[in-house]
Amino acid sequence: MISEKQLRIAAKELIEDVCALRDDKTKKPIVINSEMSVEDITALFKNAITLIEPTDKFSDETKAVIDEMAVNGTEKGEEKEEAENVELTLKEEIEACETLKQLKAITLVEDDFKSIKGKLSSYKKAEDLKEAMLELLKDEEEEAQKKAEELHKKNVGDAPTRTSRSKGTDAPAAEDKGKVKEKKPADPGKKTSLAEKIDFFTPLIKSGKHTQKDLVELAVKEFPKLTKSTFQTFLTDGKNPKYSKFTPLLTTDKDGKMIFAKK
Numbered sequence: 655m656i657s658e659k660q661l662r663i664a665a666k667e668l669i670e671d672v673c674a675l676r677d678d679k680t681k682k683p684i685v686i687n688s689e690m691s692v693e694d695i696t697a698l699f700k701n702a703i704t705l706i707e708p709t710d711k712f713s714d715e716t717k718a719v720i721d722e723m724a725v726n727g728t729e730k731g732e733e734k735e736e737a738e739n740v741e742l743t744l745k746e747e748i749e750a751c752e753t754l755k756q757l758k759a760i761t762l763v764e765d766d767f768k769s770i771k772g773k774l775s776s777y778k779k780a781e782d783l784k785e786a787m788l789e790l791l792k793d794e795e796e797e798a799q800k801k802a803e804e805l806h807k808k809n810v811g812d813a814p815t816r817t818s819r820s821k822g823t824d825a826p827a828a829e830d831k832g833k834v835k836e837k838k839p840a841d842p843g844k845k846t847s848l849a850e851k852i853d854f855f856t857p858l859i860k861s862g863k864h865t866q867k868d869l870v871e872l873a874v875k876e877f878p879k880l881t882k883s884t885f886q887t888f889l890t891d892g893k894n895p896k897y898s899k900f901t902p903l904l905t906t907d908k909d910g911k912m913i914f915a916k917k
Contacts, residue, residue, distance in 0.1 A: 664719035679772040693755040707910040
C-alpha cells in the first residue's frame with residue numbers, strides 16, 4: 655500500500671526531475687506541491703509512467719512506487735476490457751466513469767480536453783466534469799462533421815456528369831465514365847478487432863524504429879474511435895506473459911524502441 659507521503663516524494667522525482675512534464679496550456683513545468691490532491695498527483699504519475707524510457711534512473715523508493723502502481727493498473731478495468739476485446743469510444747469511456755479520478759485521468763492523456771487541463775482542481779463533482787468533457791467532445795464532433803461536409807461538397811457534390819447520347823436502351827451509359835465515384839465511408843459503429851490491432855502493430859514493431867509513445871500516436875490516427883489509453887494498455891500488456899496478445903512478447907531495446915523479445 656502506497657502512502658500519500660511516498661506518492662508525493664516519488665511523484666516529485668518522476669514528474670519534475672525525470673520526465674519534466676509540462677502543463678499543456680501554460681507550457682510551464684508541473685510542480686508537485688501541497689495544494690495538489692492525491693487524485694491529481696496519481697493521475698499525473700500514471701501518465702508519467704507511460705513516458706519512462708529504459709535509460710531513466712530512479713531512487714529505490716520511487717521505483718517501488720512505480721512498480722506497485724503498474725501492477726495495480728494491470729489488475730483493473732482497462733486490462734480486463736482488453737482481454738475481453740471490448741472497445742469503447744472516447745464518449746462511451748467518459749460516460750462509464752463514476753469518479754473524478756477516472757475522468758481526470760482521461761483529460762490528461764486526450765488532446766480533446768486541453769482547454770480544461772489547467773482547471774481540473776476547480777471541479778469538485780464527477781458529474782460537473784463529465785458534463786464539461788462531453789460538451790467539448792460534442793463541439794469537436796460537430797466541427798469535424800462540418801469540415802467533412804465542406805470537403806465532400808468540394809470534391810463530389812459539384813462534380814459535373816455526362817449525359818448519355820445513346821438511343822439504344824441496351825447501350826452502356828457513357829455518363830459513368832467521367833463520373834466521380836464517392837468512396838464508401840467506414841462503418842463508424844464497427845468494433846476494431848484484436849486481429850486488426852495485431853496486424854497494424856506487428857510490422858511497425860518489427861521495424862524497430864518506434865518507441866511505445868510513437869506507436870500509440872500512430873494507432874490513434876489509424877483507429878480514431880479508440881483512445882490513447884486503450885493502446886497504451888495494449889502495448890504495456892504485450893510485455894507481460896499473463897496479458898500479452900503478441901507472440902513473442904514485447905520489450906524495448908537500449909534506445910527505447912519497442913521490439914519483439916528474442917525467443
